[in-house]
Amino acid sequence: MPLATPLAVEFDNVTRHFGPAGAPVRAVDGVSVGITEGCFFAMLGPSGSGKTTCLRLISGFERPTSGHIRIFGQNSEAIPPNRRPVNTVFQDYALFPHLTVRDNVAYGPRMAGVDRRTRHAAAEEMLALVKLSGYGDRKPAALSGGQRQRVALARALVNRPRVLLLDEPLGALDLKLREAMQEELKSLQQSLGITFVFVTHDQGEALSMADRVAVFNDGKIVQEGTPQDIYERPRTRFVADFVGSANVLSPELSARAGGPARWTSLRGEAVALTAPGAGRITGTVRSLRYMGAVTRVTVATPGGDLTATVPAALPLPAQGATVGLHWPADALHEMEGGA
Amino acid sequence: MTDTAQAPATGPLARLSDQFWRRPRLLLVLLLALPLLWLGLIYIGSLAALLAQSFFSIDEFSGLINREVTLRTYGELLRPANFDIILRTVLMAAAVTIAAAIIAFPIAYYAARHARGRMKAAFYLAVMLPLWSSYLVKVYAWKLILAKEGILTWAVEGLGASTILNAILALPVIGGNSLSVSYIGTFLVFLYVWLPFMILPLQASLERVPGNLLEASDDLGATPGQTFRHVILPLAMPGLIAGSIFTFSLTLGDYIIPQIVGNSSRFIGMAVYQHQGTAGNIPLAAAFAVVPIVIMGLYLWMARRRGAFDAL
Ligand SMILES: Nc1ncnc2c1ncn2[C@@H]1O[C@H](COP(=O)(O)OP(=O)(O)O)[C@@H](O)[C@H]1O
Ligand SMILES: [Mg+2]
Numbered sequence A: 001m002p003l004a005t006p007l008a009v010e011f012d013n014v015t016r017h018f019g020p021a022g023a024p025v026r027a028v029d030g031v032s033v034g035i036t037e038g039c040f041f042a043m044l045g046p047s048g049s050g051k052t053t054c055l056r057l058i059s060g061f062e063r064p065t066s067g068h069i070r071i072f073g074q075n076s077e078a079i080p081p082n083r084r085p086v087n088t089v090f091q092d093y094a095l096f097p098h099l100t101v102r103d104n105v106a107y108g109p110r111m112a113g114v115d116r117r118t119r120h121a122a123a124e125e126m127l128a129l130v131k132l133s134g135y136g137d138r139k140p141a142a143l144s145g146g147q148r149q150r151v152a153l154a155r156a157l158v159n160r161p162r163v164l165l166l167d168e169p170l171g172a173l174d175l176k177l178r179e180a181m182q183e184e185l186k187s188l189q190q191s192l193g194i195t196f197v198f199v200t201h202d203q204g205e206a207l208s209m210a211d212r213v214a215v216f217n218d219g220k221i222v223q224e225g226t227p228q229d230i231y232e233r234p235r236t237r238f239v240a241d242f243v244g245s246a247n248v249l250s251p252e253l254s255a256r257a258g259g260p261a262r263w264t265s266l267r268g269e270a271v272a273l274t275a276p277g278a279g280r281i282t283g284t285v286r287s288l289r290y291m292g293a294v295t296r297v298t299v300a301t302p303g304g305d306l307t308a309t310v311p312a313a314l315p316l317p318a319q320g321a322t323v324g325l326h327w328p329a330d331a332l333h334e335m336e337g338g339a
Numbered sequence B: 001m002t003d004t005a006q007a008p009a010t011g012p013l014a015r016l017s018d019q020f021w022r023r024p025r026l027l028l029v030l031l032l033a034l035p036l037l038w039l040g041l042i043y044i045g046s047l048a049a050l051l052a053q054s055f056f057s058i059d060e061f062s063g064l065i066n067r068e069v070t071l072r073t074y075g076e077l078l079r080p081a082n083f084d085i086i087l088r089t090v091l092m093a094a095a096v097t098i099a100a101a102i103i104a105f106p107i108a109y110y111a112a113r114h115a116r117g118r119m120k121a122a123f124y125l126a127v128m129l130p131l132w133s134s135y136l137v138k139v140y141a142w143k144l145i146l147a148k149e150g151i152l153t154w155a156v157e158g159l160g161a162s163t164i165l166n167a168i169l170a171l172p173v174i175g176g177n178s179l180s181v182s183y184i185g186t187f188l189v190f191l192y193v194w195l196p197f198m199i200l201p202l203q204a205s206l207e208r209v210p211g212n213l214l215e216a217s218d219d220l221g222a223t224p225g226q227t228f229r230h231v232i233l234p235l236a237m238p239g240l241i242a243g244s245i246f247t248f249s250l251t252l253g254d255y256i257i258p259q260i261v262g263n264s265s266r267f268i269g270m271a272v273y274q275h276q277g278t279a280g281n282i283p284l285a286a287a288f289a290v291v292p293i294v295i296m297g298l299y300l301w302m303a304r305r306r307g308a309f310d311a312l
Helices: A053-059 A100-107 A107-111 A116-129 A145-157 A177-194 A205-208 A227-232 A238-243 A251-256 B011-022 B024-054 B074-079 B080-113 B116-134 B133-147 B151-158 B162-169 B182-207 B211-221 B224-251 B268-276 B282-305
Strands: A005-017 A025-036 A040-044 A068-071 A086-089 A163-167 A197-200 A212-217 A220-223 A247-250 A264-267 A272-274 A281-290 A294-301 A303-310 A324-325
Touching: A005 A053, A025 A053, A025 A068, A025 A197, A025 A212, A025 A220, A040 A053, A040 A205, A053 A068, A053 A086, A053 A163, A053 A197, A053 B162, A053 B211, A086 A145, A086 B211, A100 A107, A100 A116, A100 A145, A107 A116, A107 A145, A116 A145, A145 A177, A177 A197, A177 A205, A197 A205, A205 A227, A205 A238, A212 A227, A212 A238, A220 A227, A220 A238, A227 A238, A238 A247, A247 A251, A247 A303, A272 A303, A272 B080, A281 A303, A294 A324, B011 B024, B024 B268, B024 B282, B074 B080, B074 B282, B080 B116, B080 B182, B080 B224, B080 B282, B116 B182, B133 B182, B151 B162, B182 B224, B211 B224, B224 B268, B224 B282, B268 B282
Parallel strands: A040 A197, A040 A212, A086 A163, A163 A197
Antiparallel strands: A005 A025, A005 A068, A212 A220, A247 A264, A272 A324, A281 A294, A281 A324, A294 A303
């Protein structure tokens, strides 16, 4: 069966349980997903939702309790981690403290039997790629967090992996550095054409970097799709809450505002402030959060709080003022189930 | 001064504590004074006295110490009879250290990386328990175990392996009439007595190797053997060096085990004991005592040059 785009990694109903068989921790619970080759794939979810375990299943440090993982179409069960075409950027970098930066980067080629000159040249090339030329003789302890992160990246990339696994690689960096690294990682992925599987609990990071996002909760993928899908059409309340982009309306509130009597989501940007009584619903301004380009105005309505995102150019109401809220009928997005 | 915000220091103790808070160095000096005095005067001082003694010589006719600085006593160390003692001791210490490292590594690795809870407690107990009984009792117990009529011979006969034991005892130099009067016996007892001093530092250093480094090595394509050579061993090196300092120097300095178990050839410790006692040749005893110090110094210097402490 020829596929249009080959799958780099495929989870086929994969489960990974820890602890006693009677009362197991279901770290990964029936995950099925395909990651296409050359894709920037983000695994997004709160801490403890099973993202790291999924990554470790791909790298081979965990084995599925049931189900199968195929890497480039090949069943991976019998292949140990050191022989998978996969490399990992570890959450805390895991650089070898006794080796110089150059020897850290050249570690993979050295294990593969590449001679010293060739592997050092490859290491220098990779260090240049991550903008660390000239740092080869240092020990990891003499680097900043951001530099260590780059060394970890170079150490993985020098092996020319077909899939690169990154476990919250930017988690330990400060905001400015994190944003710079996000862009660099994204452009690196595009220029190298390697499949990236990127774990994060930061929804902004996932949405801005990834081609596809899988949202995890309790060991399950609750939604998988493009960032637009996830952001604009959250499938469940959990996704809407976690991605944080949208208001979640209870069936009562939705019906009161003229929508379907279902759980619905409503993006803040779609909500406009009007005079009291002129909109779909009326309430009092509970709080204003100034965010630069926009201000998030939270309004207490009889059915619950709603947040409107108001562009900086528009006038703002005072706290405690009574306002109306209006939105286009098609901005209301129905979600599945009650949970 | 009726309503001050802070209560003034009351009592001498409170004032003293305030003083210490204002001058942290004062506290440091007071705390370190006694141990430094001990280390500086008693320990380093006696070592210096020892070193000085080794540069004196003994008048062969009168038996009196000649307090002129000379290298003659060191020259005596090179006489075949004395040099053999040094060589024998160093070879024994090296053999004990290497064997201890080989035996200790898997035990320490298991304890550091796999044992949990009860197993870990059992490990510590098993390693420490022999240290609780007297050293002399253990050595004499081993003499009985290794003796010709001892339990080991009996067990080996029971297993029908006497030929193997006899073949081992027939080995030149290290063999002998029975294990208790051979170099092999001395070696086994040294190994038994000093093994905990290798296991414990090794276990501590292996415990500090983060598990994710082993995973990183695996992830980068290393086989288990390569991970051992390139990650585990270098990171365990400080523990291995610490352990080998113990086993090596304890063997170099011991004068009891070779007296009780072995073929009564002399080791450095015994030579020191005899020269400062019955023979009354304090300078030669001192020169002998300097040998282990020099050897350990050389050993550490070499280990350092080979990068053994890079992981510290
Ligand atoms: N080795 C393990 N033993 C027991 N429980 C584990 C183990 N690894 C992960 N878990 C549990 O599995 C769940 C998912 O963990 P993880 O995959 O690390 O989540 P995430 O990376 O999303 O934070 C957590 O409840 C965690 O406690
Ligand atoms: Mg994690």
